[in-house]
Amino acid sequence: MDALDTFGRPLRDLRISVTDRCNFRCVYCMPREVYGREYRFLERRELLSFEEIARVAGVFVSLGVSKLRITGGEPLVRRDLERLVAMLAELDVDLTLTTNGSLLPVKAAALAEAGLRRITVSLDSLDDATFRAMNDADFPVARVLDGIDAARAAGLPVKVNCVVKRGVNDGDVVAMARWFHGTGVTLRFIEYMDVGHTNGWRLDDVVPAAEIIRAIDDELPLEPVEPAYRGEVARRWRFRDGGGELGVIASVTQPFCGDCTRARLSAEGRLYTCLFAVRGHDVRAMLRAGATDEELARDLGAHWSRRTDRYSELRSARTVDLPKVEMSYIGG
Ligand SMILES: C[S@@+](CC[C@H](N)C(=O)[O-])C[C@H]1O[C@@H](n2cnc3c(N)ncnc32)[C@H](O)[C@@H]1O
Numbered sequence: 001m002d003a004l005d006t007f008g009r010p011l012r013d014l015r016i017s018v019t020d021r022c023n024f025r026c027v028y029c030m031p032r033e034v035y036g037r038e039y040r041f042l043e044r045r046e047l048l049s050f051e052e053i054a055r056v057a058g059v060f061v062s063l064g065v066s067k068l069r070i071t072g073g074e075p076l077v078r079r080d081l082e083r084l085v086a087m088l089a090e091l092d093v094d095l096t097l098t099t100n101g102s103l104l105p106v107k108a109a110a111l112a113e114a115g116l117r118r119i120t121v122s123l124d125s126l127d128d129a130t131f132r133a134m135n136d137a138d139f140p141v142a143r144v145l146d147g148i149d150a151a152r153a154a155g156l157p158v159k160v161n162c163v164v165k166r167g168v169n170d171g172d173v174v175a176m177a178r179w180f181h182g183t184g185v186t187l188r189f190i191e192y193m194d195v196g197h198t199n200g201w202r203l204d205d206v207v208p209a210a211e212i213i214r215a216i217d218d219e220l221p222l223e224p225v226e227p228a229y230r231g232e233v234a235r236r237w238r239f240r241d242g243g244g245e246l247g248v249i250a251s252v253t254q255p256f257c258g259d260c261t262r263a264r265l266s267a268e269g270r271l272y273t274c275l276f277a278v279r280g281h282d283v284r285a286m287l288r289a290g291a292t293d294e295e296l297a298r299d300l301g302a303h304w305s306r307r308t309d310r311y312s313e314l315r316s317a318r319t320v321d322l323p324k325v326e327m328s329y330i331g332g
């Protein structure tokens with residue numbers, strides 16, 4: 001049964017956050033001033049168990065979801081994550097994961113063996129000093145590159161996400177494009193978004209996708225590629241010399257709400273139908289009250305069919321100050 005929202009958008013993707021914790025403190029996501037010692041992270045009993053997550057994911061698949069993405073916080077800090085991967089792999093849909101890559105050197109093989117199909121690694125700069133400053137955990141870039149190599153060696157197709165912040169890493173985009181050119185790894189540049197409130201976002205910090213593409217095209221000529229499917233968030237470009245593809249996710253300068261087919265489940269089991277939503281729908285309460293799969297499907301389908309979100313298209317000076325959930329909580 002396919003669920004459609006009030007704008008006729010089908011439900012196709014589910015992003016599942018498995019933890020709100022992270023071993024990095026990226027300046028645009030979990031600034032250390034906010035996520036320091038005093039910050040109250042979720043307690044273990046508040047998190048959905050792997051069994052609960054797998055059950056909810058199965059219900060979503062019955063509603064039309066064909067792609068699952070595991071995220072966080074940093075998903076690989078949750079113990080035995082490969083066990084969840086194996087459970088979700090049984091649903092036989094596209095299964096992927098977004099990670100900062102720090103633990104991939106030890107985890108990549110087990111994740112691939114458990115049935116993960118693809119992986120996205122976040123990497124904001126190849127310059128070690130810039131990278132350490134952006135992750136604010138003094139984590140060296142070489143270890144993330146080792147993680148990417150480990151994922152590829154395990155047979156996982158790799159995408160790399162790079163958030164570009166003006167004056168911080170915008171000088172590194174051409175070097176990133178050169179590094180991954182011809183490797184089979186697809187690089188995607190992401191405009192810095194006003195998710196949550198803790199990162200002190202300002203429009204001046206956003207480097208528009210068009211500017212990123214222009215800078216790369218000057219050195220490594222590009223041509224546009226048609227989208228592969230409805231709801232593809234990245235605008236795709238191909239190196240004219242056959243060196244592969246890259247993408248830009250222009251959620252600030254070219255919002256794509258009209259095609260958004262994504263729902264997000266937080267680590268404590270709240271459902272968000274928009275990255276910029278304020279309140280989540282409490283799925284955990286239903287699960288723990290003993291709802292059947294049919295009851296869950298009816299509830300989640302009805303929730304999606306009421307969906308009216310299109311925040312990015314409505315973004316204005318006024319909406320920037322509305323209460324919103326944090327990226328580390330909802331998982332991007
Ligand atoms: C919240 S992270 C969770 C998964 C994992 N910890 C990681 O970093 O890949 C998911 C993605 O969101 C991106 N992200 C976080 N804050 C962002 C922001 N304010 N604007 C744009 N992208 C952001 C990250 O760079 C990452 O690629």
Ligand code: SF4
Nearest residue numbers: 022024026029073100
């Ligand atoms: S972007 Fe990912 S790695 Fe960076 S702080 Fe957020 S959750 Fe952690």
